[in-house]
Amino acid sequence: MPHSASFPPAPVPPPPVPPPPLTGRGDRPALAILLMCLVSLIFSVQDAVSRYLGAHYPPVLIVMLRYWFFALFVIVLAARHPGGLRAALRPRHPWLQIARGLLLVFEIVVMLFAFVNLGLVESHAVFIAHPLIIVALSGPVLGERVGWRRWAAVGVGFLGILIILQPGVRVFSPWAALPLLSALMFAVYVLMTRMVSAGDGANVSLFWTGIAGAAGITVVGIGQIQALAPADWLPMAVLCVTGFVGHYLLIRAYSLAEASSLQPYSYTQLIWVSLIGLLFLGETVGLNVILGMVIIAAAGLFTWWRERQVKLQAPAG
Template sequence: MQSNDAKRGISLMVATTFVFAAQDGISQYLASEYNVIMIVMVRYWFFAAFVIALSASGPGGIRATARTTQPVLQIFRGLLLVAEICVMILAFTLLGLIESHAVFAMYPLLIAALSGPVLGEKVGWRRWVAIGFGFVGVLIILRPGLRVFAPEALVPLIAALMFALYGLLTRRAARDDTAATSFFWTGIAGAVAITCVGPFFWEPMSGGDWMWMALLCVTGAGGHWLLIKTYEAAEAGTVQPFAYFQLVFATGLGIAVFRETLDPWTAGGAALIVSAGIYTLFRERLRKR
């Protein structure tokens, strides 16, 4: 049952972004040593076990939670998310946490841009202007023409596009299914899909790295649990702007642990993207009112 405790919801969202940033840092370390698909597969095994246990403890058990009138949509959502996670972790290994997250912060603007063709929602001119500013921010970060353009810089933008589409399809699924049902299918469909290909990329892992793998699984499940509690505590429009704290935490982690640097171009571009994103969320909240 959802309450309307804004202070608690905001606190939970900030905690969620911290856990997800830690998860991304662990993912970057493991993916620099082992195959990305193998890392995601093991993570999804734990994720699937988590959603099964969560569903079994709910009203009606697993059967009631899994019941859906739109299985194709739910399965596609699950496939899209697991693919997006693979692409984003690849971005970490190519660009690092800071630049990857700076570009990925574009996803709320992509959601706004795609909400018309995907959901039939009206996007006003003010939000289109904000979306345009967001793309300018991406160009500032990538700086085509001012430096040798690296194609891998587009990888986090592809991940942002995939995650935006996943978010829109989640909205579409919510018209007929509960959040618990969508969460169940996200974990199960993703786990089945990645398990079909993951064993072909298996690599032996050292004992110490298995501890990091276990921590990755715990932070993944814990972050999703915190996110569920966040949306139970307060409305999405209240807490969503604070999701940008993940960029702050990821930047700090990149500098402190991975010795990355935050150049003025990336900082300025990220600030523009985040400002445009927050404005878009604000306009969407006004429209709903």
């Protein structure tokens, strides 16, 4: 799942981890935007494959196998970074790094359960509220000032969630709470990432995202290990490769343009997810889901725009 904060991974939902900025390369915003849209497509395919495999195997097993591959990716990446593995293994906030890595991997498990039981499109329609949850929590957790305009956008976004879930209008499915829980978990992960970023670089945080997550999911999932059917090895390989390629292209995109300028383009994942769900997974989307999705996305884009305005108006120095 890509995502919209300084340190965005995810799997399942929008990218969960921010990339380390690469220096020595000039800004190329057009290419960065193209890469961000491509990353959104790749992660949408990843989510669809996750949904397929999660319907046939325990979701914890699927996430565990995926994270083993992801752990290899972050180890190789850390080894190539200045300071190598020695620097990555010595974070300034070790316990917080471990906690955020564990939180993210189990957020992915929750979201996979939502994909299987609620559907890809409806799960993403609710999950895209996570930037608004980040805004709502940034005040009490980080002490950041949130103005009334952004609070109003948060309120409008949650109105969109109510339109999608329709409490009191239809029989409420307990599965409908999963993408909202996943969005909350991801929002807390992002806030924890902001907290560690003061002392640890992006490469260190990315390393611990993969290592702590792989260790945690292995403890839980090793008892559910089973052989995949021969026909499912290809989808599993696609899941692992899309994770690697998606994260690599995400790193390239953030090396070519500022993270804040690319955030709006992460919403293109809604388009890809909707097309995949409708055309290939046989999902149906009600008018309430479309309306709620548009409201939440609009509220999220407004909070992004307002945050940029506040930064532009802030006195220099």
